[in-house]
Amino acid sequence: MPRVEAFMRKMGFALLAVWLGCLVGGESVPAQGAGQASPFGDMALQEALAGKGAERDRAVQQALAHPEAVHPIFLAFLAEALWQRGDKRQAAFWFYIFQSRSRIWADLDPEMGQRRSALNDLLGRPINRWAASDLPAWHEIGARAITYEKKIPDFAGKLPGYSAETWAAELAKRRKEYEDGFLQAFPKTAQDRQKIDAKRQQNGLYVGPLLDPGKPLPDDWR
Numbered sequence: 179m180p181r182v183e184a185f186m187r188k189m190g191f192a193l194l195a196v197w198l199g200c201l202v203g204g205e206s207v208p209a210q211g212a213g214q215a216s217p218f219g220d221m222a223l224q225e226a227l228a229g230k231g232a233e234r235d236r237a238v239q240q241a242l243a244h245p246e247a248v249h250p251i252f253l254a255f256l257a258e259a260l261w262q263r264g265d266k267r268q269a270a271f272w273f274y275i276f277q278s279r280s281r282i283w284a285d286l287d288p289e290m291g292q293r294r295s296a297l298n299d300l301l302g303r304p305i306n307r308w309a310a311s312d313l314p315a316w317h318e319i320g321a322r323a324i325t326y327e328k329k330i331p332d333f334a335g336k337l338p339g340y341s342a343e344t345w346a347a348e349l350a351k352r353r354k355e356y357e358d359g360f361l362q363a364f365p366k367t368a369q370d371r372q373k374i375d376a377k378r379q380q381n382g383l384y385v386g387p388l389l390d391p392g393k394p395l396p397d398d399w400r
Contacts, residue, residue, distance in 0.1 A: 219249035
């Protein structure tokens, strides 16, 4: 997905870092070393996720080990990094976690909503088109992502003006809305699945087992 990289470079990481700082309290981004936590997420880690090469590979492993350290919007770049290296199944899994985790930010802040919408468009179209070739596999990826996301500690930051209790309630509400919407979108019967597959074939799209899925989902990602 080279357009995602181009989008990131066009925005500029420094500008995005300042923007994130404004979102969570209007403070300037503090200087910090690699791996040091901040209210904006681990900025060194997030910058590396939007980078290239070995540094990005290391950032991917760190983000997979501690996704709670990553601001929800940057989980899109984790998904994009996995897609770029050929692990499409894992990329889809983390894209759906990105969608779930970032929903509250997009709903409650218009500027975040614009960023999320752009990333949804750039990432979601190729991921969903690929996954839709195999509806049962697509459903499994999404269902496991939704379950696993609930087990990840919540990101520490929040929008200004919300108490911890109010933010937690809003987060739970958005999480439930995302889960209901995702699962309800799938056909409930074999006949319905056949109709969707037939329409996809009519549009010249592949139907069958996921193509080039890359590494499987680890067993504990559920």
